[in-house]
Amino acid sequence: xxxxxxxxxxxxxxxxxxxxxxxxxxxxxxxxxxxxxxxxxxxxxxxxxxxxxxxxxxxxxxxxxxxxxxxxxxxxxxxxxxxxxxxxxxxxxxxxxxxxxxxxxxxxxxxxxxxxxxxxxxxxxxxxxxxxxxxxxxxxxxxxxxxxxxxxxxxxxxxxxxxxxxxxxxxxxxxxxxxxxxxxxxxxxxxxxxxxxxxxxxxxxxxxxxxxxxxxxxxxxxxxxxxxxxxxxxxxxxxxxxxxxxxxxxxxxxxxxxxxxxxxxxxxxxxxxxxxxxxxxxxxxxxxxxxxxxxxxxxxxxxxxxxxxxxxxxxxxxxxxxxxxxxxxxxxxxxxxxxxxxxxxxxxxxxxxxxxxxxxxxxxxxxxxxxxxxxxxxxxxxxxxxxxxxxxxxxxxxxxxxxxxxxxxxxxxxxxxxxxxxxxxxxxxxxxxxxxxxxxxxxxxxxxxxxxxxxxxxxxxxxxx
Numbered sequence: 281x282x283x284x285x286x287x288x289x290x291x292x293x294x295x296x297x298x299x300x301x302x303x304x305x306x307x308x309x310x311x312x313x314x315x316x317x318x319x320x321x322x323x324x325x326x327x328x329x330x331x332x333x334x335x336x337x338x339x340x341x342x343x344x345x346x347x348x349x350x351x352x353x354x355x356x357x358x359x360x361x362x363x364x365x366x367x368x369x370x371x372x373x374x375x376x377x378x379x380x381x382x383x384x385x386x387x388x389x390x391x392x393x394x395x396x397x398x399x400x401x402x403x404x405x406x407x408x409x410x411x412x413x414x415x416x417x418x419x420x421x422x423x424x425x426x427x428x429x430x431x432x433x434x435x436x437x438x439x440x441x442x443x444x445x446x447x448x449x450x451x452x453x454x455x456x457x458x459x460x461x462x463x464x465x466x467x468x469x470x471x472x473x474x475x476x477x478x479x480x481x482x483x484x485x486x487x488x489x490x491x492x493x494x495x496x497x498x499x500x501x502x503x504x505x506x507x508x509x510x511x512x513x514x515x516x517x518x519x520x521x522x523x524x525x526x527x528x529x530x531x532x533x534x535x536x537x538x539x540x541x542x543x544x545x546x547x548x549x550x551x552x553x554x555x556x557x558x559x560x561x562x563x564x565x566x567x568x569x570x571x572x573x574x575x576x577x578x579x580x581x582x583x584x585x586x587x588x589x590x591x592x593x594x595x596x597x598x599x600x601x602x603x604x605x606x607x608x609x610x611x612x613x614x615x616x617x618x619x620x621x622x623x624x625x626x627x628x629x630x631x632x633x634x635x636x637x638x639x640x641x642x643x644x645x646x647x648x649x650x651x652x653x654x655x656x657x658x659x660x661x662x663x664x665x666x667x668x669x670x671x672x673x674x675x676x677x678x679x680x681x682x683x684x685x686x687x688x689x690x691x692x693x694x695x696x697x698x699x700x701x702x703x704x705x706x707x708x709x710x711x712x713x714x715x716x717x718x719x720x721x722x723x724x725x726x727x728x729x730x731x732x733x734x735x736x737x738x739x740x741x742x743x744x745x
Contacts, residue, residue, distance in 0.1 A: 309624040310656050310669035312637055315727040316363045318356065319664045325354035325368055326381070330572060332646050332659040332666065333385035333392070334360065335413065339648075339657060339666060340392050342372065342382035344571075350377045355385075355394055357413065360655075360668055363729075364707060369416040371409060371431065377401045381571070384446025384506075386459060388474065391419060393459055395436075395446040403440040408433040408459065408477060424477035433477030437470040437486075439463045444504030444517075445574075448474070452513045456480065456531035462504035462517065467492065469515065481532060489515055489526045491539040496556035500566065505573040516542075516591055516614075518573045521564040522557065523593060525614060542591065542616035560616040565597035572596060572661060576647035589614045590623065592656070596643040601662065605638035609645065609658075625658075628674040628727060629682070636725050636738060639663050678722035681742045685719045691742045699723050699739055702731040 318341060322329050326343025333340050338357050345351040355372030359365035369392070376399035384395040392411045399405050409432050410422030418431025426434050436459075444462025449471060451457035458480055461470045466483040467490030473480055481487070490501050498519070505518040513528035525540040544563035545555035553566065578590040595608045611619055627633050641662035648657040654671040679687045685695045702710040702720035710720040710731050723731055725738040 309626050310671060311626050311630065311673045312628050312633065312667060312727055313655070313670040313674070314360075314363075314668040314729060315637065316358060316360075316666040316668065317664065317728055318358075318666060321356045321358075321366070321368070322664050324352070325356055325373070326351065326376075328661045329356070329659055329664060329666070330381045330644070330646060330661055331383065331385045332648050332657055333387045334648050334650055334657055335387050335390075336650055336652060337361075338413065340369070340385055340387060340394075340413070341659060341666060342385055342394055344379075344381035344661070345376050346378060348378045350375050350400075352376075353381065353396070353399070355382070355392070355411070357416070358666070360657075367416070369411050369413070371411040371416055371418040374399055374407075374409075379571070383442060384461070386446060386448045386474075387413065388448060390414060391422075393422075393446065393474070395442060395461070397442040398440075404435045406435050406439060406442050408436050408446065408472070410477070422475070422477045424472065425479055433472060436472045436477060437461065437479040437482045439470055439483075441465075445506040447508050447515075449509055449515075450511060450513050452528055452531045460507065460509070460515070462489065462507055463502075464504060465502050467502050485532075487532045487534050488536045489517060489534060490536070491524065491526075491541070491556065492536040493539065495537075496541070497554070498556055506575050508575055508577045510577050510579060510589070510614075514614075516575055516577055518575050518593065521567050521570065521573055521595065521597060522555075523564075523575060523591065523612070523616075524556070540614070540616060542612055542614070543610075548597070557616065560612075561618050562595075562610050562612050562616070564595045564610075567597045570596050570599060572644035572646070574646045576649050578649045578656070579651060588619050588623070590619060592647050592649075594643055594645045599642060601642045602640050603643040604635075604640055605633060608643040625656075625669060626673070629676055629678045629722070630673045631678065631680065631682075637727055638667070674721060676718045676721045682722045682725065683739050683742050685716075685722060690744045691739065692745055696739070696743070699731070699736065703736065704731055706730055706732040706734075708732075 327346045329341045330344040331342040341356045343353045353376045355369045383397045386393040395408045410419040424433025441464045443464045449460035458471045468486035471480040500520040503520045507517040523542040526534040541556035544557040544560040545553040546565045547553045575593040580589045644661035646659040656669040658667040683691045685698045698719040
């Protein structure tokens with residue numbers, strides 16, 4: 281695999297990486313390390329996966345149902361390094377009405393907290409479950425204000441409709457930490473205890489997170505969709521399809537007069553809309569009723585952003601399919617500016633992602649960042665895939681197309697011979713040496729760590745003889 285084209289490509293990639301290392305506030309891009317297919321699990325755990333969180337070893341993926349009138353929705357535990365190690369958590373399965381889902385996951389100290397929004401179409405069926413990640417069983421001591429001893433906090437903090445997600449709030453100075461929720465129509469953060477699910481603050485006395493400064497007009501002031509905290513307790517929120525920040529000033533206080541509006545606003549038809557984010561480089565269309573508007577915080581770390589503190593989110597203006605990944609995944613820093621230098625999501629070989637790895641979709645993605653290892657998880661609702669990105673490329677630089685193993689400009693019988701060597705079937709690792717390992721990695725077009733009929737089909741698409 282030493283063709284002149286491959287050498288030129290490798291040289292260009294090395295130059296790009298070197299410039300990134302020399303630039304101030306640089307970080308490595310994210311490279312697709314693995315794709316974990318969830319198609320066999322969703323179904324049984326709901327039609328599609330919609331939420332993801334991770335403890336570093338396992339990812340926990342929760343579902344959504346479109347079954348009419350109702351269907352089971354559950355939570356999958358899957359090993360990030362060994363995807364064959366997967367199981368459904370028994371304590372996570374519950375019946376939900378059509379178009380209901382888990383809307384928030386938090387994992388801490390071996391306990392997974394999972395929030396469902398009105399799964400049986402009543403406020404009192406809104407719940408947060410505490411699930412032991414080892415056994416899959418509910419943790420009885422976490423039973424909220426009702427004290428039922430079942431491991432479920434029912435209608436936590438009297439939240440009712442719970443569309444704003446759930447996040448871990450670190451509090452301030454070790455005070456007022458817990459599970460945070462945003463109630464549709466309320467400008468305050470609700471908080472329950474992470475140990476027991478008891479209400480700490482409800483919508484009458486929780487800290488104000490909405491912009492009450494009056495300095496600009498927020499048409500969808502409390503149409504919350506998701507939120508996340510940084511280590512200082514500042515909170516970043518999605519309201520409809522916009523992003524804003526509330527600055528923490530105390531255990532149960534933010535400065536409601538010093539918000540940052542981090543994205544510009546457009547009308548539903550894409551025309552400019554006068555609003556609080558005027559002038560920001562990323563603009564999104566208003567779509568108050570769209571499910572699955574998510575956000576994640578990527579802190580500045582020595583192994584990662586090296587000075588860039590980022591937010592990643594999806595721009596989902598409607599429910600239609602056909603949206604390209606590159607057009608709907610957005611990143612800004614915590615001032616609402618584009619990353620400088622830019623941060624890219626790339627294939628494992630350093631080349632741009634294609635529709636093979638990230639098919640066009642309805643733009644419903646969820647995100648989770650693992651700071652200790654600088655890995656970014658992106659959950660693809662439509663394709664039922666979990667994408668695992670790391671901060672380093674694989675070291676193998678493929679040709680274009682990547683099935684052109686010998687670099688002669690054609691995908692021909694010589695390349696097919698390499699494919700035949702690598703072919704082992706679904707969920708089976710390709711053979712070890714003397715089989716060409718670099719060739720197998722390039723032929724793994726869907727990045728799922730095997731060479732199977734899916735990869736053969738993609739080979740056929742570019743075969744030229």
